[in-house]
Structure formats: C-alpha cells, structure tokens
Amino acid sequence: MKTKGALLWGVKQDWEVEEIEMGDPVAHEVQVRLAASGMCHSDEHIVTGGLPMPFPALGGHEGAGVVTKVGPGVTTLAEGDHVVLAFIPACGVCPACSSGHQNLCDLGAALLGGVGISDGTHRITARGQGVAPMCLLGTFSPYVTVHEASAVKIEDDLPLDKAALVGCGVTTGWGSSTKVADVRPGETVVVIGVGGVGVNAVQGAAAAGAKRVIAIDPVPFKLEQARRFGATHTFPSALAAMDAVRELTYGRMAEKAVLTVGHIHGEDIELAMNLVGKGGRVVVTAMGDISDVDVKLNLFMFTMMQKDLQGAIFGGANPRFDIPWILSMYRAGKINLDDLATTTYKLEDINQGYQDMRDGKNRRG
Numbered sequence: 001m002k003t004k005g006a007l008l009w010g011v012k013q014d015w016e017v018e019e020i021e022m023g024d025p026v027a028h029e030v031q032v033r034l035a036a037s038g039m040c041h042s043d044e045h046i047v048t049g050g051l052p053m054p055f056p057a058l059g060g061h062e063g064a065g066v067v068t069k070v071g072p073g074v075t076t077l078a079e080g081d082h083v084v085l086a087f088i089p090a091c092g093v094c095p096a097c098s099s100g101h102q103n104l105c106d107l108g109a110a111l112l113g114g115v116g117i118s119d120g121t122h123r124i125t126a127r128g129q130g131v132a133p134m135c136l137l138g139t140f141s142p143y144v145t146v147h148e149a150s151a152v153k154i155e156d157d158l159p160l161d162k163a164a165l166v167g168c169g170v171t172t173g174w175g176s177s178t179k180v181a182d183v184r185p186g187e188t189v190v191v192i193g194v195g196g197v198g199v200n201a202v203q204g205a206a207a208a209g210a211k212r213v214i215a216i217d218p219v220p221f222k223l224e225q226a227r228r229f230g231a232t233h234t235f236p237s238a239l240a241a242m243d244a245v246r247e248l249t250y251g252r253m254a255e256k257a258v259l260t261v262g263h264i265h266g267e268d269i270e271l272a273m274n275l276v277g278k279g280g281r282v283v284v285t286a287m288g289d290i291s292d293v294d295v296k297l298n299l300f301m302f303t304m305m306q307k308d309l310q311g312a313i314f315g316g317a318n319p320r321f322d323i324p325w326i327l328s329m330y331r332a333g334k335i336n337l338d339d340l341a342t343t344t345y346k347l348e349d350i351n352q353g354y355q356d357m358r359d360g361k362n363r364r365g
C-alpha cells in the first residue's frame, strides 16, 4: 500500500515526510494501523550519527495500534487485535527469551539491520530504494508491517496513544529502576536526566518504595514535572546535587543512580558513581555514540567501595509480560501514563518535535 513516513536519508539531516510503499505482511508478519507514536531520543541518535542505521531509515520505535492484516503462519495475533509494538522483538525460544530475559532476545541482533527478520528482505521502499525501519518497526508512519515477535497484544479498551509509550520509554525507565537497579523500600535513588525515559525511572523508583527520589536535569520544567511523578528533591546538575545528597544521607550517598540523559559521555559515569555510596549501583540506560569508548571511572574507589556499574536495555523487561503488566497498573491507577506526553505533533511536524526536544520544550512528544 502507498502511505507516508518520516525518512532520514543521511546523518545530520532533517526528517523528510514523503510517500512510502508499505509491503503486505509475509510469513509471521502483521500490518498495524498506528494510533500514535512516541518521539524517543534514540531516533535522535540516528540523526547525529551515534547510532548506525542503513539509509534511508524510517524513524520511530514506540507505537501502538490495531492489526489490519495478518500474514501466513501468524499464531499469536488476529485482525482487529490491539497491540503495543515492542522495540525489541521476543522470539520466545532463544536462550535469552527462555531464561526470562526477553530484552536480550537473539533477534535483537537484527534490530538495526533494516530488513525483515522473517525473510531478510525490505518490506518498505521509497524513491525505488529499500527503507530500513528503526528497531524493525518504523512507527513514524500511519502503518507498519512488522514481525509478530515485535507486537504484543493488549486489552481493547486501553487508550492506544498512552499505550504507545509503553513500547519503549515507559518500560525502559520503569524497569531501569524496578528491575535493573532493583530499588528497595527506603533507598535513596538518583535519576540523572528526567526526560521521557528518566521520568519513568522516577515513577518506578517511587513505586518501588524509595524514600528519596532525587531528580537531576538542567531544564527547570523537567524538574517541576518530575515532582509530579514522585521526585522528592531536584537539582540542575549532578555536581550541584553532590553535597546535598551527602548531607541528606549523613554521608552515605545514594543506594542507586539511574543515568537517563539524552546523550551520555564518559564523564557522566564518574559523576553518577560518586553519587552512590559503598555497594551502590549505577544503571546506565542512556546511549552514547557507538564509537565512544572512553569512560571516566576512579578504579581504586570502584573496587574498594564494591560499586556496581550496570548497563540496561529496555529496562531489563520481558516485553510480552511487562507491557500488559504495566498497562494493568495503569488501569489500576498505579502508574501515570496520562501526563507523559507534553506536546502532540502531526507527522508533518516531526522536525519541530525533535527541535523542541533539543530545546527542552517538550518531555515526550
């Protein structure tokens, strides 16, 4: 079918909204009519060149919608089903999936390859060329054709524009605190960078029983918002928070820190490691450039204080379990999805949306 999508033809360019040809589902694929797509910072990394994708790339990896077509051999979905698209597919049978680590599914190896995992061919074309959908999804389009491993069925009466955000940002942030940092009641948790992902780390930490949730961000409106999601203290930078965290904790420092800045640099690691105390854990959820290999870390203190530095993808979640689980908590009023998106854009306004993200004017677009 002919539809449209936001394409990127090279690094440091604008998104171009133009006609694309979206192929019908082949074996194990479904077509989904999207209700909404979230604007995650990870797509911005394709623009800056930090995240390598073949061009042209169709952006977007956070969406929800309704299944409109079902390809041969699909067993988990039917036409009319409501789905959240998970930014990492879960095959269910690889060692990672079968040991309860679907966020590390072996199919993740194909995430940025640009071709369908069913048959290794392009499902989307534009200007006569194969198009690579971000994270095998490409949600900056009214329709996507995706592998059934990327689509998680949800209950029909949930608002799809809210559910869309659970496909990446919500689950990533919430899980970074509740699963990977493993926040326990009474802990002091620092969240560095409280944008679309970080604000969910804030609400995850609060829900897990943290006694203090310290939000750090240079943008005052993000800090104000973080308080609505459970932050107890706010600071404009990690450096500015250092003395206050020391004072609040009688010198023991925080138990956990979650790093969710837009673009991580090596120095951010040392600051975060200094905000946690003996036996503390720093969870790195933010992404840096693929070529960036320098980390600043005091090796003596790292060892002697037995600190833990832990990477995290998709919040350590099992999308097939955790997406419906998080939505069930939304239904019960235990997680706020309603106030996450601060601005809504039309597909045609995507460049404005990303400019607003760079300028700190929106939280999730």
Ligand SMILES: NC(=O)c1ccc[n+]([C@@H]2O[C@H](COP(=O)([O-])OP(=O)(O)OC[C@H]3O[C@@H](n4cnc5c(N)ncnc54)[C@H](O)[C@@H]3O)[C@@H](O)[C@H]2O)c1
Binding pocket: 039, 040, 041, 042, 043, 045, 168, 169, 172, 192, 193, 194, 195, 196, 197, 198, 216, 217, 218, 219, 222, 236, 237, 238, 260, 261, 262, 263, 264, 284, 285, 286, 287, 288, 312, 313, 314, 315, 357, 360, 363, 364
């Ligand atoms: N690991 C994963 O699975 C995963 C999934 C989704 C997103 N991400 C990454 O998480 C990061 C956050 O994504 P997002 O969509 O929330 O981005 P965002 O732009 O919405 O939020 C980033 C926030 O960090 C703040 N910030 C920037 N520099 C800072 C600093 N030095 N100290 C404190 N705050 C700072 C910004 O003001 C902003 O509020 C990105 O790097 C993104 O690529 C990772």
Ligand SMILES: [Zn+2]
Binding pocket: 040, 041, 042, 061, 062, 087, 168, 169
């Ligand atoms: Zn994302």
Ligand SMILES: [Zn+2]
Binding pocket: 090, 091, 092, 093, 094, 095, 096, 097, 098, 102, 104, 105, 106, 107
């Ligand atoms: Zn798997």
